[in-house]
Amino acid sequence: MSETAVAELPRDFDELRASILSQRESLPKRIAQIAAYALDNPDEIAFGTAASIAVSAGVQPSTLIRFAQHLGFDGFTSLQGVFRARLRERNSSYEERLNTLRVGDGTAAGNHRILDGFLTASRKSLDVMSRTIDEATLDRAIDVLARAETIYILARRRSYPVASYLAYALGKLQVRNQLVESAAGLDPEMIAFATPKDAVLVISFSPYAPATIEDARGLAERDVPLVAITDSAFSPLASIAKLWFEVAEADFGGFRTLASTMALSMALAVGVGEARRAGRGRGRRGGHA
Amino acid sequence: MSETAVAELPRDFDELRASILSQRESLPKRIAQIAAYALDNPDEIAFGTAASIAVSAGVQPSTLIRFAQHLGFDGFTSLQGVFRARLRERNSSYEERLNTLRVGDGTAAGNHRILDGFLTASRKSLDVMSRTIDEATLDRAIDVLARAETIYILARRRSYPVASYLAYALGKLQVRNQLVESAAGLDPEMIAFATPKDAVLVISFSPYAPATIEDARGLAERDVPLVAITDSAFSPLASIAKLWFEVAEADFGGFRTLASTMALSMALAVGVGEARRAGRGRGRRGGHA
DNA sequence: GCGGGAATGAAATAATAATTCCATCAATTC
């Protein structure tokens, strides 16, 4: 009957912290020591081994296990799980939600669930972009595009809506641009005019439209600077482009959102607009650096 | 003398990614497979065990070790270290950024501020839609569209990207649809074919494109059911349409997002797809209720 | 079609890490 165990075991990091803080007074010395260490160095707990943590916290490995058991876990490993979950949680809260929202089954509340699914997927995409966007790439991409005489926009199929919005936005901002879209036909002539003084903004996601890749390759060979938005480092665009963004869109019911791609595109457009305005003021427009 | 080792071992995640990408072509099949998996699921690599990762990547544990050695590490463990370091790094820099955002909000560097602005505006739009969407309208709209023989999609300028995505999605779902877009030209003939057995999905925001409104009005007069997505009760579409959604998109720097309009459109598309599938099973397709 | 060499899968083995056990120590109560 030595089990004083505090009954409810913390399921996530916040509960765990609360649990520790509430018992703080009554904890034995060494346990309190490791408790303080854990709250101060959560990453250490998440990644370390019982032995390594014990050393840097100045206790014995067995104390770690006692600590875990005091909190209601059955061992160090499950305690560590909570610290690890905390690090990945930033994505996974959405995952859960999306899993409960499956498309196919119910007919009744079904439609609302579908909308919820897309809203959740969109939010997730936006969050991922907030976290992962590389500021330096963004700056350089805007710089490249701002120097271009004409921006060629290359996108087909699923990415095409983004391209058409880009064309609209750039037009509004009075940035010369050319949307290359038609499945067949005039594209070759269109892009034939592009020179190294122009730039291409190409958007393509797996499965990459072959025509887009071909066009992009052709342009790259003629030294037209390429800025790409794509979905993986293994995209053919990643190896061709001067600069590329990796965008991970969440999907729902087999359709990926375009939320973060859209946001990025708009930021590029407005960024270019601003750079142009600033540049023109200083008489730098069209310069070749 | 089996050590082909590629000399320099990557010290951080970026170097590692670069290294993988540069060798991408020459990697053996299974190694390439785990390489792609690693770049797509870095968190898995950081937390998992060799065995668990092997299972979810569909390879043998030994392949993981070979992969690590190909990259110059002496084993899986040290490779994993790089993935873990990245996670700590990213986590701390993410928190840092959140802090600086809260503290000096207007001050964030220019281009990044623009992107943040669009991301925030998009999130806001999604939140508003979550709260305000009327479920009954959604159900009825999907019902109307699902009964249509052909769905005509009407949108221009700023709304056009949404329309083009709808056309794409409906096409994928094998729902017959007709995108009406051209600024000049063939539209009159296109929509001349529409009958009350069809339906129109029209999207327009202030300032409403005159051509869209005219087309919509003409179709309504001929009793073609109209579903509209627009931005206010004062929109000319609100009085014409059989059903309409009010969508309030947040804006940044003079550009409105399309995030919630997109989400709604995708929900409509998928909802129609689902209804069709269910309806066809029960032989209800094309009925007129 | 036939070696030769790399790549792969599966299982054995080695290493590492978590957990348990026990002797000792400290504190509290009678």
Add this chain to the structure above:
DNA sequence: GAATTGATGGAATTATTATTTCATTCCCGC
């Protein structure tokens, strides 16, 4: 001030996990 209870340190044990090895397959050049 002895006895009891709980806490602690350290080492033994057990479990898990990485790594190695070896047999087999696949691919490429002849």
